[in-house]
Amino acid sequence: MREVFFDTPQGRLSALRNHGHGRPVLALHGWLDNAASFLPMAEYLQGLDLVALDLPGHGHSLHLPVGGDYNFNTAMMVVLDVADALGWQQFDLLGHSMGAGIASLLAAACPERIRRLAVIEMLGALSEAPQHTAKRMREALAAQRQRQSRGLRVFPDIDTAVQARLHASRVPGSGLDAALLRLLVERGVRAVDGGYVWSSDSRLTLPSLTRMTCEQVDDVLDAIACPTLAIFATPAQPYLPDAERQRRVLRLARGQLLLLPGGHHLHMQQPAPIAGAACEFLQG
Numbered sequence: 041m042r043e044v045f046f047d048t049p050q051g052r053l054s055a056l057r058n059h060g061h062g063r064p065v066l067a068l069h070g071w072l073d074n075a076a077s078f079l080p081m082a083e084y085l086q087g088l089d090l091v092a093l094d095l096p097g098h099g100h101s102l103h104l105p106v107g108g109d110y111n112f113n114t115a116m117m118v119v120l121d122v123a124d125a126l127g128w129q130q131f132d133l134l135g136h137s138m139g140a141g142i143a144s145l146l147a148a149a150c151p152e153r154i155r156r157l158a159v160i161e162m163l164g165a166l167s168e169a170p171q172h173t174a175k176r177m178r179e180a181l182a183a184q185r186q187r188q189s190r191g192l193r194v195f196p197d198i199d200t201a202v203q204a205r206l207h208a209s210r211v212p213g214s215g216l217d218a219a220l221l222r223l224l225v226e227r228g229v230r231a232v233d234g235g236y237v238w239s240s241d242s243r244l245t246l247p248s249l250t251r252m253t254c255e256q257v258d259d260v261l262d263a264i265a266c267p268t269l270a271i272f273a274t275p276a277q278p279y280l281p282d283a284e285r286q287r288r289v290l291r292l293a294r295g296q297l298l299l300l301p302g303g304h305h306l307h308m309q310q311p312a313p314i315a316g317a318a319c320e321f322l323q324g
Contacts, residue, residue, distance in 0.1 A: 041082050041092070043100070048121035050114070054100035055122070056092045058082055063323060064131040066119060067092040068139025070161075070305075072240055074099030076227040077136060080220070080308045084315030087323055088132075093122060095139070097241035099227050110244055112165070115142045116149065129153065132322050136160040136307055148263035157268040158318045160307050163288045164261050166279060168251040180249045187246065192237040201225050201236055220308045261291040268295045269321040271314060273302040296321070 041056035056075040065088045069077040075092035076099070082090060094101035096118055097110055104110060119142065123131055132155050135143035140159035147154040168176065195201040202218050202225045216224075229236040252260075270289050276282040289297040298317055300306060307314045 041079065041090075044091070046122050046125045048118060048125065050096060050104070050118055050121065051102035053096070053102065053118065053122060054094045056082075058085070058088070058090045060089050062087050062089045064089045064126070064128045065091070065134055065322060066123060066128075066131055068095065068115075068119065068133065068135040068142050069093075069098065070137030070139055072098070072228075072244060073136070073224055074227045074240075076223040077305070077308060078134075079223050080311035081315040081318075084312055085319055087319055090134075091122070091126065093119070094227075095142075097244050099239065103241040104243075110241070111248070112142060112145050116146045119146055120150070120153070123153070130155050132156045132158070134158045134160075134318060134322070135162070137162050137304065141165045144264065145260060147266055147268070148260045151263070151265045154266050156322050156324075157264065157266050158271070158321055159268070160271045160314065161273060161277070161304055162280065163268075163270045163285065164257040165252050167254045167257045170253050173250065176247070176251065177249055180247045183246050187243075192232075192242075194232060194235045194237055195229070196235040198222065198226060198229070198236065201229055201238075216303070216305050216308060220305070223308075257288075258291060261288055262293075264295075265293055267321070267324070268292050269298060269318065270295060271298045271300065271306075271317065273304060273306040274299050277304055 041058050044055050044057045046053045067078045067090060069075060075094045078092040095115060097103050130153055133143035133147065140162035143157055143159055144164050147157045202222050205221050205225055206218055228239055230239040272285055276285060286297065289295045300310065300313060302309045
């Protein structure tokens, strides 16, 4: 895949694009990952015009300005800006984790633009009971106010950065070994004097000010009209138990569920079967 750039109202965004022929698909990565998340799948998606985006604050894309907010609204606007820059009035979405959440919301909000939706390890968004709203707001605001600009850790080489990421996985059982992590790390660092530092915006690690309620997520799922394929790993992750993800798929008007053994990054672990299922579905 080759590097491409898009100048949007938010600033310059980076992406990886394959040959540029076939059904148009925008691929959206997970939290603190980047477009390289889809590299293992790319060779199996030759029938698609695949554009894997570095979302703002990730990979080679811009950091939002001071006061900017990394939220779903910003992400959805960015995706639409990139689609407009590509000249795609209608297109498909392929998302993993956070990217799958963004894709789900966009399919609900812009049904006239999204033809098919394929999501991996998330459908809808993380939800929270309404009685936790004030507590979350207090904690999020406190974290933002207390945030101090600290010097970034400098890694002497890529291997050291890979080991740091390996030992700091925030998702239990992500299933990524050092070789797969290296793909993400190589695109997720920038060179400085003495080595490398993470290129992602440190504000991405701050807690969210709000989360949707279960009822709001259900309304989003009810509004997704396009055919949707939801791919999940077994066993299920603690944040979305098996019963909940099956319940969510059942709310879809035209939904399919595919369960495969693996970890949270199963699309990198098992690129051939995941890509095969996604490609067959998106070209259907």
